[in-house]
Amino acid sequence: xxxxxxxxxxxxxPGAAPVLRxxxxxxxxGRRAVLVGPSGAGKTTLLRAIAGLEVVSEGTIExxxxxLDRRVPAHxxxxxxxxxxxxxxxxxxxxxxxxxxxxxxxxxxRERRQRAGERLEEVGLAGMASxxxxxxxxxxxxxxxxxxxxxxxxxxxxxDEPLAAVDPNRRESLxxxxxxxxHDRRLTTLVITHDxxxxxxxxxxxxxxxxxRIVQQAEPREIFERPATAAVARxxxxxxxxxxxxxxxxxxxxxxxxxxxxxxxxxATCVIRxxxxxxxxxxxxxxxxAEAIYAGTHVRLVLHRGDLRITAHVAPExxxxxxxxxxxxxxxxxxxxxxxxxxxxxxxx
Amino acid sequence: MRRPSxxxxxxxxxxxxxxxxxxxxxxxxxxxxxxxxxxxxxxRGFDAAFAGDLAGSALLASLGVGVTATLLALAIAWPAAxxxxxxxxxxxxxxxxxxxxxxxxxxxxxGVGLTEWFLRLxxxxxxxxxxxxHLAVVLPYSVxxxxxxxxxxxxxxxxxxxxxxxxSADRLRWITVPALRxxxxxxxxxxxxxxxxxxxxxxxxxxAQPTLPVLLxxxxxxxxxxxxxxxxxxxxxxxxxxxxxxxxxxxPA
Numbered sequence: 212x213x214x215x216x217x218x219x220x221x222x223x224x225p226g227a228a229p230v231l232r233x234x235x236x237x238x239x240x241g242r243r244a245v246l247v248g249p250s251g252a253g254k255t256t257l258l259r260a261i262a263g264l265e266v267v268s269e270g271t272i273e274x275x276x277x278x279l280d281r282r283v284p285a286h287x288x289x290x291x292x293x294x295x296x297x298x299x300x301x302x303x304x305x306x307x308x309x310x311x312x313x314x315x316x317x318x319x320x321r322e323r324r325q326r327a328g329e330r331l332e333e334v335g336l337a338g339m340a341s342x343x344x345x346x347x348x349x350x351x352x353x354x355x356x357x358x359x360x361x362x363x364x365x366x367x368x369x370x371d372e373p374l375a376a377v378d379p380n381r382r383e384s385l386x387x388x389x390x391x392x393x394h395d396r397r398l399t400t401l402v403i404t405h406d407x408x409x410x411x412x413x414x415x416x417x418x419x420x421x422x423x424r425i426v427q428q429a430e431p432r433e434i435f436e437r438p439a440t441a442a443v444a445r446x447x448x449x450x451x452x453x454x455x456x457x458x459x460x461x462x463x464x465x466x467x468x469x470x471x472x473x474x475x476x477x478x479a480t481c482v483i484r485x486x487x488x489x490x491x492x493x494x495x496x497x498x499x500x501a502e503a504i505y506a507g508t509h510v511r512l513v514l515h516r517g518d519l520r521i522t523a524h525v526a527p528e529x530x531x532x533x534x535x536x537x538x539x540x541x542x543x544x545x546x547x548x549x550x551x552x553x554x555x556x557x558x559x560x
Numbered sequence: 561m562r563r564p565s566x567x568x569x570x571x572x573x574x575x576x577x578x579x580x581x582x583x584x585x586x587x588x589x590x591x592x593x594x595x596x597x598x599x600x601x602x603x604r605g606f607d608a609a610f611a612g613d614l615a616g617s618a619l620l621a622s623l624g625v626g627v628t629a630t631l632l633a634l635a636i637a638w639p640a641a642x643x644x645x646x647x648x649x650x651x652x653x654x655x656x657x658x659x660x661x662x663x664x665x666x667x668x669x670x671g672v673g674l675t676e677w678f679l680r681l682x683x684x685x686x687x688x689x690x691x692x693x694h695l696a697v698v699l700p701y702s703v704x705x706x707x708x709x710x711x712x713x714x715x716x717x718x719x720x721x722x723x724x725x726x727x728s729a730d731r732l733r734w735i736t737v738p739a740l741r742x743x744x745x746x747x748x749x750x751x752x753x754x755x756x757x758x759x760x761x762x763x764x765x766x767x768a769q770p771t772l773p774v775l776l777x778x779x780x781x782x783x784x785x786x787x788x789x790x791x792x793x794x795x796x797x798x799x800x801x802x803x804x805x806x807x808x809x810x811x812p813a
Contacts, residue, residue, distance in 0.1 A: 262723050264719060300735065302738045311734075314734065315727070316725065363724060
């Protein structure tokens with residue numbers, strides 16, 4: 212049975228400085244959330260705190276209404292973890308590795324092995340129960356680790372960079388497996404990754420962590436197209452960030468260019484995705500082509516206008532020469548004005 | 561592929577040839593050089609070595625102190641090796657130096673120094689002084705061998721065990737000990753053999769309570785056949801310990 216996860220004001224400070232600085236995170240029961248962020252942001256610390264492997268200084272973690280404070284040890288949380296390294300017991304058979312949570316629960320060996328076999332079938336490793344874990348590929352080891360996590364019948368599944376130690380050509384099938392297992396079981400799941408593309412592909416709900424805080428939690432499309440801050444936009448490579456002032460339905464860039472943008476007057480930071488920018492000689496913005504790279508499905512343009520750097524993905528047949536100046540159209544309905552962003556404060560990324 | 565078998569063969573010969581000569585000497589009532597084989601076989605050496613009850617009591621003393629010192633050393637070394645192996649100490653060099661001290665000083669000198677303390681602490685005459693002296697010599701080997709088994713991999717496995725629902729006792733039984741089994745077996749073997757072959761320390765601490773090496777040495781010059789017979793007795797438990805350790809290293813959980 213899955214349960215909703217609710218984290219409020221979580222502070223974890225294993226050393227002198229806190230790693231988590233007031234984390235707020237909600238995952239509805241049965242949903243798959245992905246926590247993404249750069250290395251050192253505190254993602255793994257959050258996972259460890261939820262699992263009961265890290266001491267919490269402040270804040271609360273609730274799972275299905277149960278409060279998981281320091282009086283609830285890791286083995287009583289009904290939380291399973293798949294670590295970045297598969298962490299399989301080298302001295303045990305595959306099914307005995309999978310059945311470890313059942314052994315802890317005192318389930319007899321015969322039943323343990325039967326249930327471990329079922330879990331192995333679920334992760335696509337049927338018939339491998341009695342083999343040694345030595346000699347398994349990285350992907351197979353991670354599947355065994357996933358089967359072990361499922362064997363504990365958890366209310367919450369945590370996966371820490373589960374694809375990191377897997378060959379690139381096997382990542383796709385493991386990613387699909389994680390998504391399928393989560394979906395079939397309606398199991399509340401939190402996946403941690405630093406890979407933006409992997410995050411977008413796996414997430415039903417996506418949360419970005421920067422410097423120990425969740426800065427935005429939303430559906431992937433929302434977070435990619437409507438970032439809450441410039442830092443979010445930069446992390447997801449949203450494209451071009453424009454700073455200026457809106458007045459009379461136009462965005463006045465600092466260099467004097469005008470781009471149509473309805474909305475309230477005042478300072479503004481806007482972002483636009485590369486595929487929304489089009490080449491148009493009559494467009495309101497002119498810039499010099501610094502790079503034009505054919506990428507099969509599109510041509511990737513990098514354009515400079517003073518200090519402003521604009522990226523655009525245009526149709527593959529588009530002909531532009533590096534060094535030339537071209538006009539650009541930035542449609543107002545594709546420009547996202549970041550709410551409450553002070554354009555004169557540089558947000559860290 | 562041939563080179564390893566040649567090396568193993570040469571190493572085997574180096575082990576087998578002295579053992580063969582030792583065995584022949586133990587059963588040779590008459591064996592004059594340069595003859596390759598004894599002129600007369602017999603059990604005179606065993607009669608001389610095992611006359612009275614000394615050999616039996618020395619064997620029991622050696623076994624008792626060896627097994628007890630090994631168990632105690634492993635129990636003490638386990639947490640110490642864990643702290644050192646997981647690099648939790650800020651200044652491990654000082655600890656390594658302390659550990660190496662009994663190995664840097666000749667065993668007899670260690671024994672003499674310990675005897676002075678045992679006398680002043682009233683620890684003589686109970687058999688405890690021999691055990692404590694052996695423990696002092698054995699402990700550094702136990703710690704140094706065990707610490708090679710501790711490291712991030714074992715810590716990761718234990719952490720996985722916590723998350724998988726295992727209590728601390730279950731983690732020790734099902735994860736830590738099996739993961740460390742080869743290292744533990746090696747540490748136990750070396751600890752036992754160091755205690756088993758300890759001569760200088762035993763002689764200095766408890767000359768009245770002879771262990772096998774203490775009993776053996778006077779025979780070496782006086783009666784080589786009796787010394788060879790005693791050496792065979794000396795060798796048997798050591799070989800059994802070696803076989804048990806190899807078996808423990810290979811055994812599944």
